[in-house]
Amino acid sequence: MSDSLADKTSLFLSKLGATTKSLVKTALAGGRSKVKNRHPAGRLIIMGNGPSLRKNLDENLGLLRHCDTVAVNFAANAPDFNEIKPKYYVLADPHFFKSENDPNVQLLIRNIIASTWHMTLFIPKNCTIWPSLEKHPYISVEFFNFNGIEGFECFENIAFDMKWGMPRPRNVLIPSIMIGIWMGYKEIYLIGADHTWTRTLSVDETNHVVSVQPHFYKENEHEKSRITSTYNNIRMHDILESFSVAFKSYHTIQRYASLRGIKIFNSTPESFIDAFERRPLLSSH
Numbered sequence: 362m363s364d365s366l367a368d369k370t371s372l373f374l375s376k377l378g379a380t381t382k383s384l385v386k387t388a389l390a391g392g393r394s395k396v397k398n399r400h401p402a403g404r405l406i407i408m409g410n411g412p413s414l415r416k417n418l419d420e421n422l423g424l425l426r427h428c429d430t431v432a433v434n435f436a437a438n439a440p441d442f443n444e445i446k447p448k449y450y451v452l453a454d455p456h457f458f459k460s461e462n463d464p465n466v467q468l469l470i471r472n473i474i475a476s477t478w479h480m481t482l483f484i485p486k487n488c489t490i491w492p493s494l495e496k497h498p499y500i501s502v503e504f505f506n507f508n509g510i511e512g513f514e515c516f517e518n519i520a521f522d523m524k525w526g527m528p529r530p531r532n533v534l535i536p537s538i539m540i541g542i543w544m545g546y547k548e549i550y551l552i553g554a555d556h557t558w559t560r561t562l563s564v565d566e567t568n569h570v571v572s573v574q575p576h577f578y579k580e581n582e583h584e585k586s587r588i589t590s591t592y593n594n595i596r597m598h599d600i601l602e603s604f605s606v607a608f609k610s611y612h613t614i615q616r617y618a619s620l621r622g623i624k625i626f627n628s629t630p631e632s633f634i635d636a637f638e639r640r641p642l643l644s645s646h
Contacts, residue, residue, distance in 0.1 A: 376512055376513050377512075377513075379511040379512040380511075380512025380513050380516050381512075382511070382512075383508075383509070383510045383511055383512050383516070383520065383526070384512075384516075386508055386509070386526070387508060387510070387520065387525045387526060390486075390487075390506055390508045390525070390526070392486070392506065393506060393523055393524040393525055394486070394504065394505040394506040394524035394525075394540075394543060395486070395503050395504045395505070396483065396503050396505055396524060396540050396543040396544060397503065397544070398543065398544060398545045399544045399545055400545045401429065401544065401545055401546055403428065403429055403546075403548075404428065404429070404546065404547075404548040404549070404550060405428075405429050405430075405431065405541045405544070405546040405548070405549045405550070406425065406428050406429065406430045406431070406549075406550045406552060406642070407430075407431040407433075407534065407537045407538065407541060407549060407550070407551050407552070407554075408425075408430055408431060408432055408433070408436065408445075408447070408552055408553050409433065409534050409551065409552065409553035409554040409555070409629070410433060410434055410435065410436055410553055410576040410577055410578070411553040411554055411555030411556070411557075411575075411576065411577065411629065411632075412553075412555060412575045412576060412577055413552070413553055413555050413577070413629055413630055413631070413632075414552060414553030414576075414577035415577040416630075417552045417553065417642065418441050418444075418445075418577065421642060421643070422441075422444060422445070424642070424643070425445050426444070426445060426446065429448045429449070429546075430445060430447040430448055430449070431447060431448075431449040431450070431451055431537050431540075431541065432445070432447040432449070432450050432451075433450070433451045433452070433453075433533045433534070433537055434452065434454070434457075434533055435465065435469055435576075435578070436450075436578075437450070437469050437472040437473050438465065438468050438469055438472060438578065439577070439578040442472060446476075446478045446480075447480060448479075448480060448481070449480065449481050449482075449483065449540070450473065450480055450481070450482045450483070451482075451483045451533055451536060451537045451540060452482070452483070452484050452533070453484075453485060453507060453530060453532075453533040453536050454533070455485070455488060457469065457484075457488075458484070458488040458489060458491075470491055470493070473494075473500070474491070474493050474494070474497065474500075476499055476500060477499060478499060479499050479500075479501075480499060480500050480501075481500070481501050481502070481503055482494070482500055482501070482502050482503075483502075483503050483504070483505055483536070483540050484502060484504060484505075485504065485505060485506075485507035486504035486505060486506055486507070487507070488504075490502050505524075505536060505539075505540060505543075506524060506525060506526050506527075507526075507527075507530055507536065508525060508526030508527070509526060509527070509528070509529035509530060510525065510526040510527060510528065510529075511528075511529065514616070517613065517617065518617060518620065521539070521542075521617050524543055527539040527610075527614075528609075528610035528611075528613040528614055528617075529606050529607075529609075529610050530610070531603055531606045531607040531610065532607050534551070534554055535607065535610050535611070535614070538551075538614055538625065539614065542614075542617075542618060542621070542623055546623070547622065547623055547624065548623075548624045548626070549618075549623065549624070549625045549626070550625075550626050550627075550628045550640070550642060551625070551626070551627045551628060551629055551632075551634070551637065552628050552629055552642060553577060553629060554627060554629040554632050554634055555629055555631070555632055555633070556607075556608075556632055556633040556634050557631070557632075557633050558572060558574055558604060558633075559604070559633070561573035561574070561575070562600070564597060569593065570595055570596065570597050570600055572595075572600060608633075608634065608635070608636070611634055611635075611636035611637065612636045614636070615636040615637055624638070625637045625638070626638055626639070626640040627639050627640070628640055628641055628642040
């Protein structure tokens with residue numbers, strides 16, 4: 362067998378295996394995402410929590426107030442949350458639903474519950490919502506399938522169309538973009554999506570990997586301690602593989618979005634994401 366044929370055979374078998382695995386996961390996940398298609402006319406701005414978001418909040422607050430925006434993770438713990446009043450909020454990490462004794466999670470819950478504007482909260486379908494949300498006058502909850510899909514492109518396209526899952530969701534930005542697509546937005550802008558993690562990656566003298574992932578807000582000591590504990594047993598190749606999966610997922614999203622006539626623009630200065638067209642936020646009026 363020639364090297365070329367061997368490579369093609371290996372790629373086919375790899376895609377076949379990934380497709381089969383994704384089909385099994387889809388069956389076990391039991392259903393599709395419940396995200397509603399809102400047929401929106403405007404654009405969607407997804408606010409990652411990277412350090413560059415601080416500049417957007419200082420310079421583009423008026424714009425963000427008048428656009429459809431998505432906030433993620435601990436954004437509600439920052440004072441800016443009540444200034445922007447995001448239309449959507451995405452939580453993906455199970456930590457938010459299994460660690461209510463975490464004071465930062467408790468604060469997050471209180472701040473989201475205190476919202477006095479209409480907002481949709483998206484959470485993974487296998488998570489249980491906080492009881493205080495069940496009859497909230499302003500917050501509605503929609504569930505998404507947090508299922509990683511890989512395989513033949515035709516299978517991926519069908520799976521994404523059917524909302525069975527998404528490209529491997531190694532961070533909250535990946536489901537946020539897919540939710541934006543499922544809601545029907547044709548233009549999606551990313552801000553605060555720095556992803557410059559490798560700049561702060563190091564190994565200390567005890568061979569522990571140190572990964573500093575700064576945000577637009579300042580973490581308190583409890584959150585710093587939790588993050589340090591989380592990375593305590595993670596090895597360098599594990600974290601680099603995780604980064605690789607995330608960046609690959611963005612290229613899968615871009616391929617799928619382009620196929621469906623959806624534009625995704627990265628409006629984050631100096632972002633490490635190389636999948637989406639760069640466009641400054643203010644030039645997108």
